[in-house]
Amino acid sequence: xxxxxxxxxxxxxxxxxxxxxxxxxxxxxxxxxxxxxxxxxxxxxxxxxxxxxxxxxxxxxxxxxxxxxxxxxxxxxxxxxxxxxxxxxxxxxxxxxxxxxxxxxxxxxxxxxxxxxxxxxxxxxxxxxxxxxxxxxxxxxxxxxxxxxxxxxxxxxxxxxxxxxxxxxxxxxxxxxxxxxxxxxxxxxxxxxxxxxxxxxxxxxxxxxxxxxxxxxxxxxxxxxxxxxxxxxxxxxxxxxxxxxxxxxxxxxxxxxxxxxxxxxxxxxxxxxxxxxxxxxxxxxxxxxxxxxxxxxxxxxxxxxxxxxxxxxxxxxxxxxxxxxxxxxxxxxxxxxxxxxxxxxxxxxxxxxxxxxxxxxxxxxxxxxx
Amino acid sequence: xxxxxxxxxxxxxxxxxxxxxxxxxxxxxxxxxxxxxxxxxxxxxxxxxxxxxxxxxxxx
Numbered sequence: 139x140x141x142x143x144x145x146x147x148x149x150x151x152x153x154x155x156x157x158x159x160x161x162x163x164x165x166x167x168x169x170x171x172x173x174x175x176x177x178x179x180x181x182x183x184x185x186x187x188x189x190x191x192x193x194x195x196x197x198x199x200x201x202x203x204x205x206x207x208x209x210x211x212x213x214x215x216x217x218x219x220x221x222x223x224x225x226x227x228x229x230x231x232x233x234x235x236x237x238x239x240x241x242x243x244x245x246x247x248x249x250x251x252x253x254x255x256x257x258x259x260x261x262x263x264x265x266x267x268x269x270x271x272x273x274x275x276x277x278x279x280x281x282x283x284x285x286x287x288x289x290x291x292x293x294x295x296x297x298x299x300x301x302x303x304x305x306x307x308x309x310x311x312x313x314x315x316x317x318x319x320x321x322x323x324x325x326x327x328x329x330x331x332x333x334x335x336x337x338x339x340x341x342x343x344x345x346x347x348x349x350x351x352x353x354x355x356x357x358x359x360x361x362x363x364x365x366x367x368x369x370x371x372x373x374x375x376x377x378x379x380x381x382x383x384x385x386x387x388x389x390x391x392x393x394x395x396x397x398x399x400x401x402x403x404x405x406x407x408x409x410x411x412x413x414x415x416x417x418x419x420x421x422x423x424x425x426x427x428x429x430x431x432x433x434x435x436x437x438x439x440x441x442x443x444x445x446x447x448x449x450x451x452x453x454x455x456x457x458x459x460x461x462x463x464x465x466x467x468x469x470x471x472x473x474x475x476x477x478x479x480x481x482x483x484x485x486x487x488x489x490x491x492x493x494x495x496x497x498x499x500x501x502x503x504x505x506x507x508x
Numbered sequence: 509x510x511x512x513x514x515x516x517x518x519x520x521x522x523x524x525x526x527x528x529x530x531x532x533x534x535x536x537x538x539x540x541x542x543x544x545x546x547x548x549x550x551x552x553x554x555x556x557x558x559x560x561x562x563x564x565x566x567x568x
Contacts, residue, residue, distance in 0.1 A: 177517075178556075326536035334529035340522030344515040353517075356525050357548065363532050364544040370537040 151214070154206040160351055162201035177350040184354035195232035199225050303347035307339025308355065326366040333359050381415070389414035396420050399476070401427040408472025417480040424478065426489045429471045432464040434478055434487055441484040449487075464489045516562050520555030524548070 155166030158176055165183060169176030186193030202225030205213050216222055311332040318331040336356045343349025380398040381390050385406040390399070390413070397417055404427045415422055426432040434451075436442055437459050442449050444462055451460035467490045478485045528548070531538055 181552075324536050326532055330529045330532035330536070333525055334533065337522045337525035337529055340518045341526065342522075344517075344519035344522060348515075350515065350518050353521060353552075356521070357552070360525060360528055360548055361541070361545060363529070364539065364541040367532055367537050367539065368541045371540075 151211065152204060153209065154201065154204050156207045160354075162197070163206060164197055164200045164204070167204065167206075168200075175350075177353065180351050180354045181357065184357055187358065192232060192235045195228050195235060199229035199232050201225075202228060301343075301347040301349070303339060303343050304349040304352055307336055307343070307349055307352055310339060311335040311355070324370075326363055326370060329359060329363045329366060333363055383413045385411055388412065389416065391416040392420065393418045394420055396423065398423045398425070400425045401430070401432075401474070404430070404474070406472070406474055410473050410475060412475040412477060414477045415479070417483060419482045420480060421483045421486065422478045422480055423486045424476060424488065426464045426487060427466075427471075427474065428490050429466050429468040431466050431470055431473045432487070432489070433473065433475045434462045434464060434485065435459050435475060436462070436478050436485050437480075440478075440480060443484060443486045445487070445489055462487060513566065514562075516559035517552075517555045520558065521552055524551040524555070 152171045153167050154163035155170055155176075156163060158166030158169065160166075160180065165176040165179040168174075168179050183193040183197050186196070202221045203216055205216050209217075216225065314331040314335040315328050318328045322328070333356060336352050336359065339349050340352050340356070343352070377392075377394075378396045378398075379392060380400060382400050382403050383390065384403055390397075395417070397415065397420065399413075399415055399422065402425075415424075424432070424434065434442070435454050435457075436451070438453075440460075442451060442460075442462050444464060449462050451462040453459075454461050462485075464487050528539070528544060
């Protein structure tokens with residue numbers, strides 16, 4: 139009996155999925171192409187929305203540029219020039235945001251880098267599924283009265299029936315928000331009721347259907363609920379403020395905004411007072427006292443500038459931070475330590491010396507040849 | 509609606525989100541963003557890994 143050759147394997151082109159789609163079928167298509175669970179890609183797109191809308195623009199670009207499953211086999215890109223141009227613009231924006239996050243000063247770059255690395259590792263560990271062409275393949279001659287027997291390749295697996303559970307959960311979340319609005323005007327409670335509806339649907343979906351993709355909504359919604367809750371707490375302060383520290387008060391804090399710390403009235407001890415300045419999100423601008431040596435201690439990852447120039451400082455021997463030493467511009471009266479902490483933002487130190495970064499560069503005059 | 513194998517990721521994260529939501533419904537100004545977000549990420553990672561391990565065992 140003649141052995142059958144292995145069925146031909148064709149590379150699977152990347153297409154937006156028509157069968158596994160929530161919006162444009164991009165995650166479904168990528169999932170089929172890489173043989174990974176599209177839910178993971180959807181969650182990744184959802185999480186990346188938090189970083190400057192990178193995921194949104196990347197998704198839109200793929201939606202505009204990549205053809206769907208109905209396109210002819212040779213088609214690589216959308217056949218509409220309008221969509222191509224629009225897609226290229228959106229892809230350019232996505233690339234700009236992505237590169238800005240990766241190479242900018244914001245700490246979000248680390249997170250989005252980790253996210254991208256995680257997806258790459260995941261894809262590398264996944265086995266790409268080959269596609270068996272569904273053409274008839276002659277596999278041999280069985281005894282059938284002398285007639286050749288043609289055995290067809292296995293029929294394609296029918297698509298799974300569409301599950302409406304996730305959409306029902308989404309509608310329930312909207313309705314829950316409406317009902318809670320009638321009871322209370324507390325935004326945290328309103329969003330929490332929606333989150334509860336999504337969560338219950340996900341638990342039901344664990345046993346009875348496919349509702350994993352609700353994670354796309356649940357993750358940002360929980361972040362919003364939590365942020366709204368934090369705003370309700372009394373410990374939130376925002377805005378642009380100016381502090382003039384004195385030796386009587388050791389710590390100052392702001393949740394969101396820009397802080398100018400001016401030591402005009404500084405009356406501390408010469409041998410080393412400490413002042414804590416804590417801003418959750420925002421910049422800290424320190425105008426150092428002119429006749430004091432100021433030791434500014436920041437977190438290791440915080441971007442710091444000394445008189446207009448970026449300053450990396452030296453490792454803090456007492457912890458994981460770094461120290462930037464601002465020398466006095468006049469006769470030294472003493473030493474002051476400022477512990478400046480910001481989760482997302484920079485620390486700017488002005489000693490009163492001419493800003494090195496802003497010093498105009500004067501081109502040397504060319505001497506005339508005699 | 510047909511019965512599916514239990515989806516650990518959906519089950520675990522659904523319960524986790526439900527607990528967070530109930531907490532915020534009962535006391536709206538309760539848990540801090542700095543606590544909730546890391547807990548959520550840890551939960552998603554753990555339940556995702558558990559789901560993958562279970563799926564691998566089923567496939568094997």
